[in-house]
Amino acid sequence: MLLLPLALAQAGERSLVDTSDSPHAKMYMVDVDDVQWREGFWGERFDVLKESMIPYMWELFQDDYESHAWSNYLIAAGLGKGRHGEGRFRGPPFNDGDFLKWFEAVVNVYALTKDPELDALMDEIIEVVSKAQREDGYLHTKVIIPQRQGIAEAKEFEDREHFETYNMGHLITTACLHYRVTGKESMLELAIKAADYIDGLCRDVPEDLARNAICPSHYMGVMELYRVTGDEKYKELGAQMIEIRSLVPEDIGSDHNQDRVPFREMEEAVGHAVRANYLYAGVADVVVENGDWSLFEPLEKIAEDVATQKLYITGMTGAIYDGASPDGSKKHHSIKLVHQAYGRDYQLPNLTAYNETCATIGYNLWNWRMLTLTGEVGYMDLFEQTLYNGIMPGISLEGTEYFYTNPLRKLKEFDWPLRWGVTRAPNIKSSFCCPPNVLRTIAEVHNHMYSLSDGALFVNLYGANDLDTQWKDGQAVKLRQSTNYPWDGAVRLDFEKAPNSQFALQLRIPEWVNPETTQVVVNGEKVASGIEGGQYFELKRKWKEGDVVELDLGFEVSLYESNPLVEETLGQVAVKYGPLVYCVESNDLPQGVDLMDLALSLDAAEKGAVFGRKQIANTTVTTVTLPAWHLNSEGWKSKSLYRKASKTQAKPIQLEFVPYYAWGNRGDTDMTIWLQSR
Numbered sequence: 051m052l053l054l055p056l057a058l059a060q061a062g063e064r065s066l067v068d069t070s071d072s073p074h075a076k077m078y079m080v081d082v083d084d085v086q087w088r089e090g091f092w093g094e095r096f097d098v099l100k101e102s103m104i105p106y107m108w109e110l111f112q113d114d115y116e117s118h119a120w121s122n123y124l125i126a127a128g129l130g131k132g133r134h135g136e137g138r139f140r141g142p143p144f145n146d147g148d149f150l151k152w153f154e155a156v157v158n159v160y161a162l163t164k165d166p167e168l169d170a171l172m173d174e175i176i177e178v179v180s181k182a183q184r185e186d187g188y189l190h191t192k193v194i195i196p197q198r199q200g201i202a203e204a205k206e207f208e209d210r211e212h213f214e215t216y217n218m219g220h221l222i223t224t225a226c227l228h229y230r231v232t233g234k235e236s237m238l239e240l241a242i243k244a245a246d247y248i249d250g251l252c253r254d255v256p257e258d259l260a261r262n263a264i265c266p267s268h269y270m271g272v273m274e275l276y277r278v279t280g281d282e283k284y285k286e287l288g289a290q291m292i293e294i295r296s297l298v299p300e301d302i303g304s305d306h307n308q309d310r311v312p313f314r315e316m317e318e319a320v321g322h323a324v325r326a327n328y329l330y331a332g333v334a335d336v337v338v339e340n341g342d343w344s345l346f347e348p349l350e351k352i353a354e355d356v357a358t359q360k361l362y363i364t365g366m367t368g369a370i371y372d373g374a375s376p377d378g379s380k381k382h383h384s385i386k387l388v389h390q391a392y393g394r395d396y397q398l399p400n401l402t403a404y405n406e407t408c409a410t411i412g413y414n415l416w417n418w419r420m421l422t423l424t425g426e427v428g429y430m431d432l433f434e435q436t437l438y439n440g441i442m443p444g445i446s447l448e449g450t451e452y453f454y455t456n457p458l459r460k461l462k463e464f465d466w467p468l469r470w471g472v473t474r475a476p477n478i479k480s481s482f483c484c485p486p487n488v489l490r491t492i493a494e495v496h497n498h499m500y501s502l503s504d505g506a507l508f509v510n511l512y513g514a515n516d517l518d519t520q521w522k523d524g525q526a527v528k529l530r531q532s533t534n535y536p537w538d539g540a541v542r543l544d545f546e547k548a549p550n551s552q553f554a555l556q557l558r559i560p561e562w563v564n565p566e567t568t569q570v571v572v573n574g575e576k577v578a579s580g581i582e583g584g585q586y587f588e589l590k591r592k593w594k595e596g597d598v599v600e601l602d603l604g605f606e607v608s609l610y611e612s613n614p615l616v617e618e619t620l621g622q623v624a625v626k627y628g629p630l631v632y633c634v635e636s637n638d639l640p641q642g643v644d645l646m647d648l649a650l651s652l653d654a655a656e657k658g659a660v661f662g663r664k665q666i667a668n669t670t671v672t673t674v675t676l677p678a679w680h681l682n683s684e685g686w687k688s689k690s691l692y693r694k695a696s697k698t699q700a701k702p703i704q705l706e707f708v709p710y711y712a713w714g715n716r717g718d719t720d721m722t723i724w725l726q727s728r
């Protein structure tokens with residue numbers, strides 16, 4: 051395939067998700083190297099990513115005992131024998147794709163650092179992957195290894211839980227980015243082979259392909275490949291892969307995998323939340339290219355369903371370990387098992403929350419695409435809520451320990467044996483999908499800070515960085531963003547270069563700000579105050595070098611309550627400050643004070659929140675201390691289930707809260723986000 055040389059690419063065509071030519075996109079990303087972190091929250095996280103997260107995980111992947119992911123590629127490529135020289139596949143079937151998510155993080159780091167060692171490492175890895183891939187484009191080492199050893203029983207798509215399309219989807223996504231960043235076609239060629247293989251399946255055995263669309267990363271991948279190559283075949287393939295989902299036979303299809311009913315008949319989020327969110331993100335990618343609003347209609351309904359009935363305050367999704375769907379249906383025969391699933395409306399348990407980190411990442415991928423499609427700022431609010439409070443908890447502050455599931459409360463007394471631990475672990479051998487997914491998400495935050503449309507620059511997120519970008523018409527803008535966000539809401543933008551014509555600077559005002567203290571000052575002159583949250587605030591003018599915009603986002607400590615239909619949090623409150631959800635950890639409590647014997651008055655924040663700075667692991671966080679109550683309820687130390695209620699004695703106590711994303715970094719602690727209110 052002949053590609054246009056990258057040097058001729060117009061602005062936006064070298065971005066992570068390129069919607070610069072998408073007919074139904076309201077905005078497009080800046081190029082992948084247009085934003086450079088400086089200091090601050092994200093600058094620090096990016097440094098930890100570079101120096102700890104990525105090298106640590108590379109070591110892990112190369113370890114034949116801890117992971118075997120790299121060995122599987124080497125064996126399939128005929129370049130290694132693996133553990134004990136056995137030459138066989140080990141580990142979960144989705145490890146090929148997980149490895150490529152880590153690779154995607156490396157590509158992003160390379161985009162910003164241009165570190166030649168990373169470039170060489172990527173070349174080395176691509177060489178191996180290319181040898182591991184089958185000539186027809188199929189990539190799945192679990193099957194390729196035995197096939198190359200002449201084992202006749204090894205067949206493709208024997209088991210839908212083998213994640214073949216997921217693995218190939220990640221190859222395609224990663225390769226598109228690698229090409230855009232390096233200009234090398236070495237990996238893109240592998241992606242084209244894989245996509246052509248999938249295209250062949252879609253024509254020849256559509257039912258098989260539909261049945262095997264597990265965690266469908268390939269929908270997003272194929273649509274991105276269309277954007278890179280401009281080949282209409284991939285756009286049609288993307289659309290067709292959604293259509294063929296209705297071919298999954300009734301005895302196999304289930305809500306667990308969102309294939310019990312055709313997509314257009316769906317009205318709510320169901321089933322395995324990673325699979326669901328990847329599907330929804332993929333559908334959004336199809337719609338932004340082909341404008342099929344009959345797909346958008348259910349998609350928007352599902353998005354509304356999640357945001358208003360199935361989303362944790364942390365932006366996490368997929369509440370249920372094991373359940374049934376459609377739960378409570380009159381058609382009893384249609385009910386099947388679901389796991390790590392979206393539950394019923396308002397079913398949001400805390401202690402047993404599943405909330406796989408990947409599900410939350412999928413939700414973020416989806417929200418970004420919904421923002422691109424609609425331009426509605428609410429999707430960016432959800433993106434940010436999810437990023438800080440749903441995804442960041444998935445990795446330790448030092449970058450070497452992970453959460454797979456994410457409860458909102460942990461208590462030693464609750465000792466129901468759950469499949470997954472709620473203590474950070476340096477490896478999750480049976481399912482290492484989340485850790486590299488978190489890495490690529492952190493590596494990609496800079497791509498989401500700004501977006502462009504004709505005559506507009508959107509500031510979506512806040513964090514200290516330098517932007518140097520262009521619109522499609524070649525007009526350039528350069529500015530420096532300075533801020534301590536998320537620790538306070540003061541943001542300063544210094545223009546270093548501006549186009550000759552006017553453009554609209556669109557500042558995102560998050561839904562949660564206090565309008566009374568939200569204002570905008572341009573070149574020392576107040577231009578607006580009392581700005582309501584939940585909008586892009588437009589400043590349209592002819593900008594010039596030296597212009598300064600000072601935005602004050604009204605940060606405050608607020609107590610939140612949930613809809614009373616969320617039984618698990620009835621009569622409880624959670625603490626938020628700015629975009630961050632806070633929690634209490636047991637190691638910040640005085641001796642003898644139990645986490646569940648604490649209560650907050652509804653006016654605790656007004657009575658006096660005191661801010662502090664605290665060192666947790668390798669980083670400093672802002673703490674919030676609030677006046678609270680310590681309730682005397684000793685009787686619950688026994689296993690009794692009920693007792694006569696009586697007025698409890700309450701003693702005042704000062705209670706220190708830490709950001710939820712930083713929990714579990716100081717040993718095996720108890721923790722809660724929700725506290726009783728009184």
Ligand SMILES: [Zn+2]
Pocket residue numbers: 406407408409482483484485487
């Ligand atoms: Zn995962």
